[in-house]
Amino acid sequence: MTVSRESFFGPLDDVSGDAGYTEHPERVGFFTDTSVCIGCKACEVACKEWNLLPDGGFDLLGMSFDNTGELSANSWRHVAFIEQPAPPREASPAREADAVDLGLPSFDLPGAGTGEETRTDFRWLMSSDVCKHCTHAGCLDVCPTGALFRTEFGTVVVQDDICNGCGYCVSGCPYGVIDRREGDGRAWKCTMCYDRLRDGMEPACAKACPTDSIQFGPLDELRERARERVATLHEHGVTEARLYGEDPNDGVGGDGAFFLLLDEPEVYGLPPDPVVPTRDAGSMWSRAGVAAAAFAAAAVSVFFGRSRR
Amino acid sequence: MSRSLGRVSAGDGRREQRQAGEEDFRSYYGRRVLKEPVWEWLVPAYLFAGGLSAACAELAAGADLTRRPRLRKAARLGALGGLGTSMYFLIADLGRPERFHHMLRVAKPSSPMSVGTWILVAYGPGVGVAAMAELLPSRLRRSRPGKLLGVLARPAGLASAAVAPGVASYTAVLLSHTAVPAWNEARDRLPFVFTGSAAAAGGGFGMVCAPVDEAEPARKLAAVGAVTELVTSRQLDERLGVVSEAYRTGKAHRLRRWSEYLTAGGALGSLLAGRSRAAAVASGLALLAGSALQRFGIFEAGVESTKDPKYVVVPQRRRVDRGEQA
Numbered sequence: 001m002t003v004s005r006e007s008f009f010g011p012l013d014d015v016s017g018d019a020g021y022t023e024h025p026e027r028v029g030f031f032t033d034t035s036v037c038i039g040c041k042a043c044e045v046a047c048k049e050w051n052l053l054p055d056g057g058f059d060l061l062g063m064s065f066d067n068t069g070e071l072s073a074n075s076w077r078h079v080a081f082i083e084q085p086a087p088p089r090e091a092s093p094a095r096e097a098d099a100v101d102l103g104l105p106s107f108d109l110p111g112a113g114t115g116e117e118t119r120t121d122f123r124w125l126m127s128s129d130v131c132k133h134c135t136h137a138g139c140l141d142v143c144p145t146g147a148l149f150r151t152e153f154g155t156v157v158v159q160d161d162i163c164n165g166c167g168y169c170v171s172g173c174p175y176g177v178i179d180r181r182e183g184d185g186r187a188w189k190c191t192m193c194y195d196r197l198r199d200g201m202e203p204a205c206a207k208a209c210p211t212d213s214i215q216f217g218p219l220d221e222l223r224e225r226a227r228e229r230v231a232t233l234h235e236h237g238v239t240e241a242r243l244y245g246e247d248p249n250d251g252v253g254g255d256g257a258f259f260l261l262l263d264e265p266e267v268y269g270l271p272p273d274p275v276v277p278t279r280d281a282g283s284m285w286s287r288a289g290v291a292a293a294a295f296a297a298a299a300v301s302v303f304f305g306r307s308r309r
Numbered sequence: 310m311s312r313s314l315g316r317v318s319a320g321d322g323r324r325e326q327r328q329a330g331e332e333d334f335r336s337y338y339g340r341r342v343l344k345e346p347v348w349e350w351l352v353p354a355y356l357f358a359g360g361l362s363a364a365c366a367e368l369a370a371g372a373d374l375t376r377r378p379r380l381r382k383a384a385r386l387g388a389l390g391g392l393g394t395s396m397y398f399l400i401a402d403l404g405r406p407e408r409f410h411h412m413l414r415v416a417k418p419s420s421p422m423s424v425g426t427w428i429l430v431a432y433g434p435g436v437g438v439a440a441m442a443e444l445l446p447s448r449l450r451r452s453r454p455g456k457l458l459g460v461l462a463r464p465a466g467l468a469s470a471a472v473a474p475g476v477a478s479y480t481a482v483l484l485s486h487t488a489v490p491a492w493n494e495a496r497d498r499l500p501f502v503f504t505g506s507a508a509a510a511g512g513g514f515g516m517v518c519a520p521v522d523e524a525e526p527a528r529k530l531a532a533v534g535a536v537t538e539l540v541t542s543r544q545l546d547e548r549l550g551v552v553s554e555a556y557r558t559g560k561a562h563r564l565r566r567w568s569e570y571l572t573a574g575g576a577l578g579s580l581l582a583g584r585s586r587a588a589a590v591a592s593g594l595a596l597l598a599g600s601a602l603q604r605f606g607i608f609e610a611g612v613e614s615t616k617d618p619k620y621v622v623v624p625q626r627r628r629v630d631r632g633e634q635a
Contacts, residue, residue, distance in 0.1 A: 143420060144423040176344045277488055
């Protein structure tokens with residue numbers, strides 16, 4: 001194992017290898033395609049059940065159907081609901097071509113039409129958020145006990161028997177995912193069902209998802225599939241479809257769990273361009289070194305010079 | 310049961326309308342993007358106590374070498390007191406204090422808290438030995454262990470003084486090496502604010518505890534530290550773009566404004582402190598209070614900057630819109 005600049009920032013091909021695994025399975029991840037999410041929250045429930053997460057209390061937040069609010073120590077999947085005016089659609093050639101003529105007799109009645117004109121300009125966005133399992137994970141980098149570690153699958157997991165609840169990871173995460181559990185004192189977050197992965201099973205949320213909005217698999221395959229999905233959606237006129245977190249050149253070296261979104265990330269409560277704080281570790285330490293040297297120089301020099309004693 | 314039934318702000322992701330002059334941005338129901346730091350008042354209190362201890366260790370070593378026994382004694386005890394309270398604050402702030410020793414399982418260069426742990430491990434014993442030598446009752450000084458302690462005190466003090474600049478400055482990296490916007494964006498300037506604040510506090514402590522005729526180095530250190538702190542602290546208010554607002558508003562602003570008054574007053578007072586013990590004590594206390602309030606103010610600005618999604622979304626959105634790479 002060698003620590004290179006790529007270990008802290010930038011694209012990293014073999015994330016488990018960089019963490020010291022000589023032989024390891026390929027990196028796995030989630031591709032969450034929000035264009036087919038129906039907001040059933042089966043992922044939230046399955047996650048709670050499998051991981052035995054405590055009840056978060058009964059809250060009515062007044063935020064559409066979202067009464068979970070955000071990812072937390074007790075909620076490792078969170079479905080966001082956004083009610084908004086739909087973007088204007090241009091008639092898409094692909095859609096017209098897809099229509100199949102069933103040959104039924106038809107005649108125009110008043111008000112009859114394709115249905116297009118009766119639709120409102122409203123749309124409901126739903127998205128199941130989760131820990132991103134970053135290539136360069138802010139939480140993992142700052143953990144002072146080694147409780148957070150990189151698994152052989154390339155995911156990031158907290159060891160609950162090691163964590164001493166220092167809380168540094170909570171502030172180290174540029175996505176605001178990991179949190180300390182009230183009354184427990186330790187940090188908790190999604191493990192991508194590490195126990196299930198080790199037994200060759202997919203994570204509980206992906207298993208429970210009825211529309212395959214949450215897809216689990218080798219990250220390279222998911223990235224390929226996601227690019228195809230975006231192309232298809234663009235063809236169908238859904239030009240606002242975009243991927244979030246799939247780019248290995250982004251501020252965290254790419255996410256192990258990435259998304260297909262239908263609006264800007266911040267609309268879903270996601271940071272538009274997160275950067276792992278470790279990117280600037282070198283420059284921060286050198287500035288601190290300069291400040292330390294100045295401090296030492298000041299401390300020495302105050303003992304020189306004329307004394308009034 | 311219902312926390313915010315009535316709130317409908319920008320849940321549809323429309324640009325939030327804010328007061329004139331503020332930037333428009335979109336968010337998820339106006340909710341925070343990041344988690345607030347889980348740290349409480351103990352952490353800024355540690356930042357202060359650690360800085361005070363480091364500056365005292367420097368004064369103690371210098372006083373030892375220049376034969377200022379009363380300044381040496383005060384500073385050695387100040388260094389130990391600061392370190393002791395630091396340790397208490399650090400451990401008490403853990404979610405599982407009984408597991409504090411898990412910090413010693415690993416040495417991780419990517420974690421400033423791990424680096425800091427090992428800096429403190431290197432720093433602590435020297436401070437302890439030097440202070441023990443001061444505290445030893447005179448009847449025990451002739452004993453064999455007493456003599457040994459007397460011999461070890463100087464090298465121990467010098468060793469801790471060599472590490473002290475690290476103790477005073479690493480805490481700036483500790484805060485900046487996070488996603489907290491107000492701390493992260495301040496990363497180029499925070500080390501100077503912190504070492505300045507530490508020097509002002511240590512100098513102030515020396516002015517309070519040592520007699521006027523021995524305290525000249527303390528007065529000088531206090532003045533240099535105070536000026537550094539005042540100048541660099543102002544930069545946080547002005548040069549961090551959107552994030553500066555977190556320093557300029559609310560509780561953070563109030564704490565830091567009082568810090569500025571006290572530090573400036575203490576620095577001016579240190580000019581008179583060579584003549585009057587009363588002036589020395591008053592300005593020393595002002596400097597100590599100013600340093601503490603600075604740490605609490607900076608801490609508060611960081612917490613605020615995680616509560617409002619503006620501090621996360623606006624700078625990042627601007628970067629994306631300009632097509633800049635992270």
